[in-house]
Amino acid sequence: MAESCPTPRQEGCKYVGTPECLITQHHLYWPSPDYTTKLEKDFRNLPQNKEPLSRCDHDELHATQDPPEKPSTDFMVGFLIASGVHLSRRVLKEIKRDGDGETLHKR
Numbered sequence: 001m002a003e004s005c006p007t008p009r010q011e012g013c014k015y016v017g018t019p020e021c022l023i024t025q026h027h028l029y030w031p032s033p034d035y036t037t038k039l040e041k042d043f044r045n046l047p048q049n050k051e052p053l054s055r056c057d058h059d060e061l062h063a064t065q066d067p068p069e070k071p072s073t074d075f076m077v078g079f080l081i082a083s084g085v086h087l088s089r090r091v092l093k094e095i096k097r098d099g100d101g102e103t104l105h106k107r
Helices: 038-044 055-064 073-082 089-094
Strands: 022-027 050-054 095-097 104-106
Touching: 022 055, 038 073, 038 089, 050 055, 089 095
Parallel strands: none
Antiparallel strands: 022 050, 095 104
């Protein structure tokens, strides 16, 4: 979701005064191609896993920082449940506990 910048951004931002001067949603867990299953997408798209950033700040963040390590499936499941998200049958079919219960795997 992108919104127009309500005020001019920092000096030197190439987007100031252009239609691309926007507030965008930055996903704290990126890049998006690493999150392919419904479970992973649901986790990545939780409101608490996104923050608004100006287009300029968003570009700079991705250009200067490495993506965070992808959380384990167990972590994502626990985080979704703790956030009050009901896991759909589709998500439940995507995962299967192995013998030690430590890791969830796609079927």
